[in-house]
Amino acid sequence: xxxxxxxxxxxxxxxxxxxxxxxxxxxxxxxxxxxxxxxxxxxxxxxxxxxxxxxxxxxxxxxxxxxxxxxxxxxxxxxxxxxxxxxxxxxxxxxxxxxxxxxxxxxxxxxxxxxxxx
Amino acid sequence: xxxxxxxxxxxxxxxxxxxxxxxxxxxxxxxxxxxxxxxxxxxxxxxxxxxxxxxxxxxxxxxxxxxxxxxxxxxxxxxxxxxxxxxxxxxxxxxxxxxxxxxxxxxxxxxxxxxxxx
Amino acid sequence: xxxxxxxxxxxxxxxxxxxxxxxxxxxxxxxxxxxxxxxxxxxxxxxxxxxxxxxxxxxxxxxxxxxxxxxxxxxxxxxxxxxxxxxxxxxxxxxxxxxxxxxxxxxxxxxxxxxxxx
Amino acid sequence: xxxxxxxxxxxxxxxxxxxxxxxxxxxxxxxxxxxxxxxxxxxxxxxxxxxxxxxxxxxxxxxxxxxxxxxxxxxxxxxxxxxxxxxxxxxxxxxxxxxxxxxxxxxxxxxxxxxxxx
Numbered sequence: 484x485x486x487x488x489x490x491x492x493x494x495x496x497x498x499x500x501x502x503x504x505x506x507x508x509x510x511x512x513x514x515x516x517x518x519x520x521x522x523x524x525x526x527x528x529x530x531x532x533x534x535x536x537x538x539x540x541x542x543x544x545x546x547x548x549x550x551x552x553x554x555x556x557x558x559x560x561x562x563x564x565x566x567x568x569x570x571x572x573x574x575x576x577x578x579x580x581x582x583x584x585x586x587x588x589x590x591x592x593x594x595x596x597x598x599x600x601x
Numbered sequence: 602x603x604x605x606x607x608x609x610x611x612x613x614x615x616x617x618x619x620x621x622x623x624x625x626x627x628x629x630x631x632x633x634x635x636x637x638x639x640x641x642x643x644x645x646x647x648x649x650x651x652x653x654x655x656x657x658x659x660x661x662x663x664x665x666x667x668x669x670x671x672x673x674x675x676x677x678x679x680x681x682x683x684x685x686x687x688x689x690x691x692x693x694x695x696x697x698x699x700x701x702x703x704x705x706x707x708x709x710x711x712x713x714x715x716x717x718x719x
Numbered sequence: 720x721x722x723x724x725x726x727x728x729x730x731x732x733x734x735x736x737x738x739x740x741x742x743x744x745x746x747x748x749x750x751x752x753x754x755x756x757x758x759x760x761x762x763x764x765x766x767x768x769x770x771x772x773x774x775x776x777x778x779x780x781x782x783x784x785x786x787x788x789x790x791x792x793x794x795x796x797x798x799x800x801x802x803x804x805x806x807x808x809x810x811x812x813x814x815x816x817x818x819x820x821x822x823x824x825x826x827x828x829x830x831x832x833x834x835x836x837x
Numbered sequence: 838x839x840x841x842x843x844x845x846x847x848x849x850x851x852x853x854x855x856x857x858x859x860x861x862x863x864x865x866x867x868x869x870x871x872x873x874x875x876x877x878x879x880x881x882x883x884x885x886x887x888x889x890x891x892x893x894x895x896x897x898x899x900x901x902x903x904x905x906x907x908x909x910x911x912x913x914x915x916x917x918x919x920x921x922x923x924x925x926x927x928x929x930x931x932x933x934x935x936x937x938x939x940x941x942x943x944x945x946x947x948x949x950x951x952x953x954x955x
Contacts, residue, residue: 513656523641524760538631554696578672642878749892759877774867790932814908824857
């Protein structure tokens with residue numbers, strides 16, 4: 484017997500959570516996509532005035548909040564994907580393949596084209 | 602022997618991907634948090650002018666794009682969590698516990714307080 | 720003698736505000752663009768779980784907060800445009816011209832192409 | 838006779854623009870708040886992988902695009918404020934007063950509290 488994947492478990496917990504509270508009515512993909520975007524911005528708040536270097540070593544108190552915001556992003560992402568019937572892990576692995584073809588390591592190494600050109 | 606979790610595998614693939622391209626230099630938490638927010642907005646684009654109801658049944662062609670944007674959000678989220686040393690799944694499960702205490706199903710059922718009050 | 724335009728006055732007030740507090744060092748275009756995005760999301764928070772219809776008649780207490788968030792977006796927008804040397808009003812008028820050519824009223828009227836196709 | 842303010846003129850142009858195309862139906866505050874957030878993110882795209890220093894001197898070609906995105910943010914902001922009946926300039930001036938009380942220049946000068954503490 485295989486153990487369920489961590490994301491599958493999260494998906495199930497979120498389904499129950501919404502059902503128990505009669506919140507499914509609010510969870511249209513449109514609303515969940517808004518919520519996801521809002522949570523991503525709440526995460527970004529913690530980085531807005533720090534330098535890139537300082538962003539690597541945030542104070543412990545702030546890291547507690549950052550960890551919560553990362554969790555919120557994942558929760559809305561899993562819930563939105565569920566409502567849309569998308570397998571997140573399969574989609575992510577497919578996207579890595581696409582990116583690997585788009586940015587072959589032999590060609591972009593050093594030049595970092597993606598990051599310096601638009 | 603346990604199989605690695607899907608998110609752990611993604612994390613490893615993304616580490617290699619960045620290392621092979623010498624892109625780690627661009628992956629400060631600040632930059633990754635920006636990228637995550639940008640990808641969440643690119644996902645939101647697909648929902649901005651549709652009704653909530655229509656957002657439940659997007660045309661197939663659009664779903665292909667939505668699936669890619671969902672993937673991009675997950676990839677940057679996994680990469681950012683890795684750079685910050687955060688275990689995403691543990692953080693998400695902890696957050697569900699916090700939410701369960703904050704919104705007890707017996708109290709909020711039907712009233713949907715979270716969604717109608719601020 | 721012409722009176723200065725309202726946006727020009729805001730720009731000047733914001734320049735003084737930053738200079739008096741020695742905050743110019745934090746106001747790189749990158750940081751201001753992040754702050755603008757964060758403020759836009761803080762505005763969006765107020766609309767995330769309401770229906771489109773309800774969004775037309777928010778409670779008075781919430782409108783006080785929405786008005787503040789609208790202000791924050793304008794302030795960061797004016798400040799960012801100033802740091803980049805862009806004349807916002809001229810840019811906006813130019814963009815209206817571009818949009819008028821892109822969506823001729825005779826062609827898109829009723830069909831609302833922009834909103835139903837991607 | 839006073840000349841209309843630049844933002845008032847923009848507001849009027851946007852009202853006509855939407856009416857001529859029968860697009861008012863799509864312009865609920867909720868949808869406009871989403872669009873504003875999306876445009877702010879499209880602006881942020883241009884800054885996501887550049888350093889703060891480089892963000893001060895973007896290539897001319899990119900500045901053309903940045904100017905358009907700044908315009909888009911202003912247009913949606915003006916349109917949203919109009920639909921909500923908010924006077925943007927008055928709101929912005931009020932907010933500067935609030936900020937001046939919150940961050941007295943004598944106290945925060947040098948320390949830049951806002952930017953280093955949360």
